[in-house]
Amino acid sequence: MHIALAPAEQEQALAFFQLMEVKKRTWLLHAGEIDRYIYFVKRGCLRMFYTDKCGEDHIIGFYPENWWTCDIVSFFAVKPAANAIQALEDSEVYCISLPLLEKLFETIPKFERFFRILNQNGFELYQRRITSQLYKTAEERYIEFRKRHPGLEQRIAQKHIASYLGITPAFLSMMRKESGL
Numbered sequence: 001m002h003i004a005l006a007p008a009e010q011e012q013a014l015a016f017f018q019l020m021e022v023k024k025r026t027w028l029l030h031a032g033e034i035d036r037y038i039y040f041v042k043r044g045c046l047r048m049f050y051t052d053k054c055g056e057d058h059i060i061g062f063y064p065e066n067w068w069t070c071d072i073v074s075f076f077a078v079k080p081a082a083n084a085i086q087a088l089e090d091s092e093v094y095c096i097s098l099p100l101l102e103k104l105f106e107t108i109p110k111f112e113r114f115f116r117i118l119n120q121n122g123f124e125l126y127q128r129r130i131t132s133q134l135y136k137t138a139e140e141r142y143i144e145f146r147k148r149h150p151g152l153e154q155r156i157a158q159k160h161i162a163s164y165l166g167i168t169p170a171f172l173s174m175m176r177k178e179s180g181l
Contacts, residue, residue: 003110013111016104017094022087029085035074037095041067044091045155048083049163059164061129062088064152068118088156133166139175141165 005013019042022028029035031051039046046063048071060083063069074081075098096104105112132141142165146153153161162172 003114005108005110009108009110013104013108014094016100016107017096020093020095022091022093024087024090026087027084028087028093029071029074029081029083031082031084032080033074034078035071035081035085036097038068038070038075038101039063039085040094041065041069042092042094044087044089044093045152046085046091046093047088047156047160048085050083057163058166059160061125062149062152062156062160062164064149064155068122072119072122088160138165138167138171139179142172142175 017040022044028037028039028046041063043065045065046067046069048060048063048069049057050060051057061069069085071081071083071085073079074083078098101115105115132144136144142161145161145165158172159169162169165172167175
């Protein structure tokens with residue numbers, strides 16, 4: 001964690017969040033809707049993805065336990081989302097709306113620093129992901145995925161991993177066999 005909270009502050013902060021149980025395949029956000037919440041995954045795994053004109057999904061990221069996600073442009077600019085968010089497993093997520101987040105910042109100012117650092121780290125992650133897609137081989141991207149998300153490949157479908165890597169499920173399967181990964 002990027003900030004230290006006293007027990008009373010922890011309790012006070014949690015009051016701003018709503019805990020939701022979501023079943024596998026539940027949509028938390030459809031493309032075109034306004035993202036009203038930032039989600040923190042307590043249990044389970046979410047995916048964020050973009051669906052192209054041909055109906056093909058392109059996974060932007062996976063968000064297992066202790067990860068935050070939202071369509072950041074939609075959430076902060078209150079604009080229709082380009083991306084969708086869906087549960088890949090039965091999950092428990094904490095969510096907070098923009099008005100409550102602003103109130104949390106006023107009530108516990110340490111959270112502004114926390115969310116600034118969270119956004120910086122998220123931006124760095126996206127930059128690394130884009131660079132990886134442009135310059136690394138599929139095998140290098142797969143190894144990177146496994147390092148960033150240890151054990152996740154046993155929990156989610158191969159087609160989702162392949163989409164994230166920008167390859168077909170058949171190629172992923174062949175690559176895993178050939179390289180012994």
